[in-house]
Amino acid sequence: MIDFRTDPTTYKHWKIEYAGNVARLAMDVAEDGGLFDGYELKLNSYDLGVDIELADIVQRMRFEHPEIGAVVLHSGKDRVFCAGANIRMLGGAEHAHKVNFCKFTNETRNTYEAAAEDSGQSYIAAIRGACAGGGYELALACEEIYMVDDASTSVALPEVPLLAVLPGTGGLTRVTDKRKVRRDIADVFCSMEEGAKGKKAEQWNLVDKVLPNSKFDEFVTERAAEVAGKSERPAQGVSLGNLQRTLHDDGSLEYDHVRVMLSDDKGVATVTISGPDTVPACVDDIHQQGAKGWALAAARQLDDAILHLRFNELQTGVLIFKTEGDPAAVAAYEQLLLQHRAEDWLCREIMLYWKRVLKRIDVTSRSLVALVEHGSCFAGMLAELLFSVDRSYMMEDEFEDDNRAEASLLLTEGNFGSYLMSNGLTRLQTRFLGQADLLDELKQKIGVPLVASDASECQLVTFNYDDIDWFDEIRVFLEERSSFSPDAMTGMEANLRFAGPETMETRIFGRLTAWQNWIFQRPNAVGENGALQRYGSGSRAEFDRRRV
Amino acid sequence: MSGNTEISYDSMIPNNVGLSSDKRVLKALEKWHPGYIKWWNDLIPKKFQESRVYLRTAVGVDPKGWAKFDYVKMPEYRWGILLAPQVEGRTIPCGEHVGEPAWQEVPGEYRALLRRLVVIQGDTEPASVEQQRFLGQTAPSLYDLRNLFQVNVEEGRHLWAMVYLLHKYFGADGREEANDLLRRSSGSEEAPRMLGAFNEETPDWLSFFMFTYFTDRDGKMQLESLAQSGFDPLSRTCRFMLTEEAHHMFVGETGVGRTIQKTLEVMNEAGITDPFDIQKIREHGVIDLPTLQKKLNLHYTLSLDLFGQEVSTNAANAFNSGIKGRYMEHRIDDDHRLSDATYPVSRFTGDGIQLEDVPALTAMNMRLRDDYTKDASGGVGRWNKMIEKAGVSFTLKLPHVGFNREIGAFAGQPICPEGNVLSQESYDSQVADWLPSTADGDYIQSLMVPVTEAGKYASWIAPPKVGIDNKPGDFEYVQLHMA
Ligand SMILES: [Fe+2]
Numbered sequence A: 001m002i003d004f005r006t007d008p009t010t011y012k013h014w015k016i017e018y019a020g021n022v023a024r025l026a027m028d029v030a031e032d033g034g035l036f037d038g039y040e041l042k043l044n045s046y047d048l049g050v051d052i053e054l055a056d057i058v059q060r061m062r063f064e065h066p067e068i069g070a071v072v073l074h075s076g077k078d079r080v081f082c083a084g085a086n087i088r089m090l091g092g093a094e095h096a097h098k099v100n101f102c103k104f105t106n107e108t109r110n111t112y113e114a115a116a117e118d119s120g121q122s123y124i125a126a127i128r129g130a131c132a133g134g135g136y137e138l139a140l141a142c143e144e145i146y147m148v149d150d151a152s153t154s155v156a157l158p159e160v161p162l163l164a165v166l167p168g169t170g171g172l173t174r175v176t177d178k179r180k181v182r183r184d185i186a187d188v189f190c191s192m193e194e195g196a197k198g199k200k201a202e203q204w205n206l207v208d209k210v211l212p213n214s215k216f217d218e219f220v221t222e223r224a225a226e227v228a229g230k231s232e233r234p235a236q237g238v239s240l241g242n243l244q245r246t247l248h249d250d251g252s253l254e255y256d257h258v259r260v261m262l263s264d265d266k267g268v269a270t271v272t273i274s275g276p277d278t279v280p281a282c283v284d285d286i287h288q289q290g291a292k293g294w295a296l297a298a299a300r301q302l303d304d305a306i307l308h309l310r311f312n313e314l315q316t317g318v319l320i321f322k323t324e325g326d327p328a329a330v331a332a333y334e335q336l337l338l339q340h341r342a343e344d345w346l347c348r349e350i351m352l353y354w355k356r357v358l359k360r361i362d363v364t365s366r367s368l369v370a371l372v373e374h375g376s377c378f379a380g381m382l383a384e385l386l387f388s389v390d391r392s393y394m395m396e397d398e399f400e401d402d403n404r405a406e407a408s409l410l411l412t413e414g415n416f417g418s419y420l421m422s423n424g425l426t427r428l429q430t431r432f433l434g435q436a437d438l439l440d441e442l443k444q445k446i447g448v449p450l451v452a453s454d455a456s457e458c459q460l461v462t463f464n465y466d467d468i469d470w471f472d473e474i475r476v477f478l479e480e481r482s483s484f485s486p487d488a489m490t491g492m493e494a495n496l497r498f499a500g501p502e503t504m505e506t507r508i509f510g511r512l513t514a515w516q517n518w519i520f521q522r523p524n525a526v527g528e529n530g531a532l533q534r535y536g537s538g539s540r541a542e543f544d545r546r547r548v
Numbered sequence B: 001m002s003g004n005t006e007i008s009y010d011s012m013i014p015n016n017v018g019l020s021s022d023k024r025v026l027k028a029l030e031k032w033h034p035g036y037i038k039w040w041n042d043l044i045p046k047k048f049q050e051s052r053v054y055l056r057t058a059v060g061v062d063p064k065g066w067a068k069f070d071y072v073k074m075p076e077y078r079w080g081i082l083l084a085p086q087v088e089g090r091t092i093p094c095g096e097h098v099g100e101p102a103w104q105e106v107p108g109e110y111r112a113l114l115r116r117l118v119v120i121q122g123d124t125e126p127a128s129v130e131q132q133r134f135l136g137q138t139a140p141s142l143y144d145l146r147n148l149f150q151v152n153v154e155e156g157r158h159l160w161a162m163v164y165l166l167h168k169y170f171g172a173d174g175r176e177e178a179n180d181l182l183r184r185s186s187g188s189e190e191a192p193r194m195l196g197a198f199n200e201e202t203p204d205w206l207s208f209f210m211f212t213y214f215t216d217r218d219g220k221m222q223l224e225s226l227a228q229s230g231f232d233p234l235s236r237t238c239r240f241m242l243t244e245e246a247h248h249m250f251v252g253e254t255g256v257g258r259t260i261q262k263t264l265e266v267m268n269e270a271g272i273t274d275p276f277d278i279q280k281i282r283e284h285g286v287i288d289l290p291t292l293q294k295k296l297n298l299h300y301t302l303s304l305d306l307f308g309q310e311v312s313t314n315a316a317n318a319f320n321s322g323i324k325g326r327y328m329e330h331r332i333d334d335d336h337r338l339s340d341a342t343y344p345v346s347r348f349t350g351d352g353i354q355l356e357d358v359p360a361l362t363a364m365n366m367r368l369r370d371d372y373t374k375d376a377s378g379g380v381g382r383w384n385k386m387i388e389k390a391g392v393s394f395t396l397k398l399p400h401v402g403f404n405r406e407i408g409a410f411a412g413q414p415i416c417p418e419g420n421v422l423s424q425e426s427y428d429s430q431v432a433d434w435l436p437s438t439a440d441g442d443y444i445q446s447l448m449v450p451v452t453e454a455g456k457y458a459s460w461i462a463p464p465k466v467g468i469d470n471k472p473g474d475f476e477y478v479q480l481h482m483a
């Protein structure tokens, strides 16, 4: 089982030094510290285990070290920055693991890339030694890239010539969209195994600046101080501690605020999120509660549950989201965060964390359903779930022997701008693409409890059923869903979820990843004689030369 | 060198590649040449630049041409571009293209791989000159000084050879790499040489002899396997370089041998029978055998690291694509493809040192390293014969391949020279017995006094049995320039 929970005391692959408002993050991968057997993490190459630690570091940087304004990403090894994802690991991994691995690493890259704009934490790559493939992609996600000009250090995306796959962790996309490398130059760069060093790398804008070795450290240190000084940094973070959960033999999973139950055949997982018991009175309370406060704790638990299901429960094709609690309490909690997000870093970070968790759900390739039952609390950030899922069902009127409060939704200000999707729009904007007037009308409903008939009228749920139809409709839907091809479902859902404009992020998740996953299925890469399988054997790949 | 100075490259660069009619390469070399001369002039002290050195120059590849002896000022040495004669009908000796006609041009798909190999080889050539730059000041004799300079100019020529290939066959990128060969520099903070061992200074003459014996031998093994390349110009280039490399190893073997010889003579004269009576032996200004063993341990193991990881994808690709063969590929009796063969490779696990069969293609480095060990043991045997003949009971040994390693399966493991795995504590407490200490280095350094009188030798080294080019014992190999 893959466990995404980690903490600084158990890191194997990274070392962090904090000095004032600058952190120095050294990648120093333990060769024998691979998550699975059968490969060694040579030359600072990484596998999922390395990336799990990085994700944890990035997360804790924001909550535990808000004083940090710049993070210098460098290598803890001599003569190599990072050789990218470990090829033997990829060669040996099942398709599903490869896809999940790439998705997770992409999410982590996006997270620290966004840290500059969102939180004033800028990542700066300081490259000394070979930086290839996923290694350069690590750097590409940084705000700024500096490189030593020592006639050896280079950046490269050698995936195509070497492995017959793509630089799929944002590489191709960031080269053109972010670094603005001209497309024909990008074509040259992405076809050359050895990459570019020195002035050429700077001319092509693959790095921001190259510097002689003797001036490099000083320059990077100065630059980091300068970048870190751009924003006021709060003094004290909150400790995230360890995430507690109980995993039962039947696969069910329990956290304080989140429960995951699996159906008998494990085809369906029900994720139930409980709302807050009480609402903090003021910002100080939020700080006092720290990681224990509902909004932060629930986000974290939901995040972990989703990752757990993605990696460890592959047969689970449908995720049902349920909530329980008081919608007004959720709305009030969120209101407090929203009100203070401008001046209070923790309120802001909690909101941003919800934004990330919701995005993670958006790109989870399972059929997503929300059941709005009586006693539920789909309000604010939890209401976003309704607009993230593929379908939603809502209970209408009283149900026999059910004395829970009648199901109602609560829209908040947050639903109109706090949780942008990867396409840069709110989920409601995406849902009602091109219908601005409808959105305006919806804004009038902020704070008004909407029961099934209202929600249906406002087009906020897919179906509403009373107790005569509810159980049967849900059962039939689930049975139908599980009879469809999982691949067709993944494809259909991924296409329908992201209406609207393209952004770099949607291009990474939609275009780049989709092509990569296609290539990952093709014999030219993964067949017995394909490049990924043949890599390291010395034998050359044999390609089917026909274009598809 | 200013732009309007006409250099007659045709006469300046002895070559058998038709340089005068190859305008493109001539032009490229003209651009590169000033940088090279500058590199050379910056490196070698003025006094020696002006001295006349009795050097061997290769002006052709035939038996008559390749060893012309005469007094030359080093900056005027004629660095030639000489390839072994083309063998009619030569075929690719190994890998998936085995038996196909050898390539006369770079095959596009292997261009990057080939260029990398040429650059790595090229990078080591000037590196050793840089490492040895200070040795001229403390040469134990004019004979040795001359040998040092001979090795140096030939390493310079080897750089030329690689640069020629880069210019001739690798286009704009090749030119860029050729320039970077002059930009990187041994031990430099700014742009160090590519391989670790080539960034260490050669601090004294015993180190120089050990280096030429052990580390140049790594170069020999690399050249031997590149001589088996399916890319014919590379093969021919390396084959000719090997003739010069043999001399470098001769300098190493005889240098260490003469050091031993002198120690043995002194021990016998003084009636010292115990080779471990270091104090007493050192009182006579010679280097005791245990210290020689430590130096051997150091240089041998540093050189082993140059072979890289035991299991290597790059090495597998290079063999399979026919870019780099095995040592003596043509004498090996197999299919030269190795598609199903295995080779035992050392592994270090919790249970200690083990051999494990892996696909032979991936074990190219390990195999070459094994061949190297065999090759390196020859001279050690001859040194031991000398010791035996002198009646001293001491045997020099190559340490276990797991000892003192920084690269590969044994990197950083506490393995003693006998090959036993120790606790880190126990290893640390004994390592001073196995590797030269600072005090050992200081002692050797104290012996490094220059001797500039023809026919005279420093206290710690015996004269050679035969002179270079059969010159008599008091021949003035270097006519030192006195400013
Ligand atoms: Fe050489």
Ligand SMILES: [Fe+2]
Pocket: B155, B216, B219, B245, B248
């Ligand atoms: Fe040599």
